[in-house]
Amino acid sequence: MKSTKIVDAKGLSCPMPIVRAKMAMDELQSGDILEVHTTDKGSQADLVAWADSGGHILEKELNEDDVFKFWIKKA
Amino acid sequence: MEENKGTTIVVFSGELDKVMAAFIIANGAAAYGHKVTMFFTFWGLNTLKNESAPKVKKGFLERMFGWMMPKGPNKLALSQMNFLGAGPKLIQHVIKKHNAMTVPQLIELAEQQGINLVACTMTMDLLGIEKEEMMDGLTYAGVGAYIGDAEKANTNLFI
Structure with a gap:
């Protein structure tokens, strides 16, 4: 999926x-499309909500090597 | 997007852990596009003191209060496991270890996100706290202004 922008929030904690x-x-x-990468355990539920x-529409999410990745289409 | 949603938090407590929770929730709400107001009253006011503010001339009673209260976000105690000040040092260590944010960093983020930080003037008078001792960029108001924001908001917390 082609992302317009990528946010690297790996290692960052809530919020x-x-x-x-x-x-x-x-x-x-x-x-x-905004692509977000996180490692905080709560961030999966947080970003979906x-x-x-x-x-916004969550187009895709996956977990690769303990990194959560989200592709979110702006409303 | 979500211009019509709001969150207000009354920050009554002045302990490091409670204040940290309040700022994390406030910053999260701002990320949701909420209009956020934090209303600081009683012990919560100590969070917004400017550490490096010059000494202000005060009466005896007000000076006594000043001695007994923390001066700014770096001087707050924990509500549990304070151990005469060792607890907050330990917490600073684990905050760093887990890449979480300190209270001063959370306050800075709140300002960046346009969160309205309101100091309650009535309790400032009671506790003998002057505007000159406080951080820049605060709003000074009373319960009237707070309720004005709270009635428009859908999340209202008291910490």
């Missing part, structure tokens, strides 16, 4: 993954 995602999302246009609340 930074969603704070960084929000800051990056603010700079994108509707329909753009965050995307849902903003009306």
Whole structure:
């Protein structure tokens, strides 16, 4: 999947993954894809709920070598 | 996006752990696009003191209060396991170890995210705290302003 922007939030703990995602999302246009990488254990649930609340679409998520990856399409 | 959502937090407590929790929730809510207000009253006010503020002339009672209260976010005690100040040092260590954020960093992030930090003027008077001792960028108000924000918000917490 082609990402418009990638946020590397690996190693960052709560609440930074969603704070960084929000800051990056603010700079994108509707329909753009934001890719987020995290390692915080709670961040998976956090990002899914965050995307849902903003009306964004979680296109894909996967867990590779303890890194959570998300592709979120901006509403 | 979510302009109509809001979160308000009354920060009544002045302990490191409780204040840290309040700022983490506030910053998370700001990331959700909420309009966030943190209303600091009683012991919570000590969080917003400027460590390097010059001495302010005060009456005896106010000076006594000043001696007994922490001066700024780096001087807060823990609500549990404080061990006469050893606990907060231990917490600073684990915060670093887990790449979490310290209270001063969380305050800076809150300012970046446009969180409204409100100091309660009535309790500032009670505790003998002057504006000159506080950080820059604060709003000074009372319960009237807080309720004004709270009635528009859908998450209202008291910590």
